[in-house]
Amino acid sequence: MADIQISNLVKTYPGGSERATDDVSLSIRDGEFTVLLGPSGCGKTTLLRMIAGLELPDSGSISIGGRDVTYLPPNKRNLSMVFQSYAVFPHRKVRYNIGFGLRMAKVPVEEIERKVQWAADLLQLGPYLDRLPANLSGGQRQRWPWPGPSSWTPTSC
């Protein structure tokens, strides 16, 4: 189960005078597909970053699957996120990039290998696993952000 409960989330950036998110409450059921829509600067990214743990709220609470994660560090949340820029690790091969999350989660090596292969086949990146990200074409790089998140099993994405 991975339903997300957000209640009364308030965040003001240091040095800012206005609230980035002003008393936001939201509940997302397990398996639900949710879209945040709004003008620039309305706090969409701030909200996502707080759910991911990259920003800490001033007040309010976030819980995922019934577990309070409001002030939990990002690596303890078992989440995934696609960044606006691709956020790949340019010094490592495609294979390492795809398997990074699994490696961090201490998944056995054969299991990582299997899942990386599966994700690569799905995205037609199979022949490029041993290349560096810099040596992929534009289109191949566009497909890039997916492998990381999808190859491992987050509770919410």
Place this chain on the structure above:
Amino acid sequence: MSTTVDTTPIARQKRNRFMLQAACIAVSLFMLVPIYLISLAALSTRESLNEFPLSLLPTNLSVETLNAFLGSTGIFAALGNSLIVGAGTLLLSALIGVPAGYALARFTFPGKDPYQLFLLFTRALPIVVLSVPLARLFLTMDIYDTTYAVILLHTALALPTTILISASVFLSVPVDVEEAARLFGCSPLGAFGRVVLPMALPGLAAASIFTFVMSWNEVLGASILTLDHRTLPAQVLSSLSDSPLAYRFAGGFALVIPSIIFIALMRRYLTNMWGSTIR
């Protein structure tokens, strides 16, 4: 019917390319000729140095001068001291400077700008002004005339550049990749070690060249802070005035070679390691 083709742009391009090559060769010669001459002198026999006109081609090669230099008292010890001091300075300044640079690049804290300015003040003081009080302090602390003393001085001298260079290097590593690593389960230290540090390595290599060469060349502070445990430049300097010409050339040669080797080794990391970078 044939049109006349205006070839002036291509001719200009050719000329510019030629001028660029010529400039590169001139700069290289400016650097290489002294190194060549000193190597030639160090590797020639003592007699051939006094010949006139001096031969500019390696005709009388011998390692006799160099052997005499390396055999003279204190040279090997001084070479060892120089290497210890260089490596120690590199290690200590990286240990303090790299985290400081990271903090400057990633966090905002009160007094950040004055701090960056204040860093440069150590370089504003002449080394003599720094060394004399330090010598007194080291005497009372009982570490005078040790390689530690010189390492401490050189680290203090190298830190401003190490911190400022590594800060700008870390600024060029996108925050996104660090955050992605955190999301995929890295601790803050893990994300730094696995992702940020490898991406920052070329820049940090450049900083380390600065540090090592600075430490290798620094002679004034090292002379003041040591008596029996001199670094190589300090040792050569102290015996320079009353030594034969050949000895001086051999000393110069021995001073140049290790830093050239170090730079050649680090150069590998300077050029971008991953082809082109992704933005």
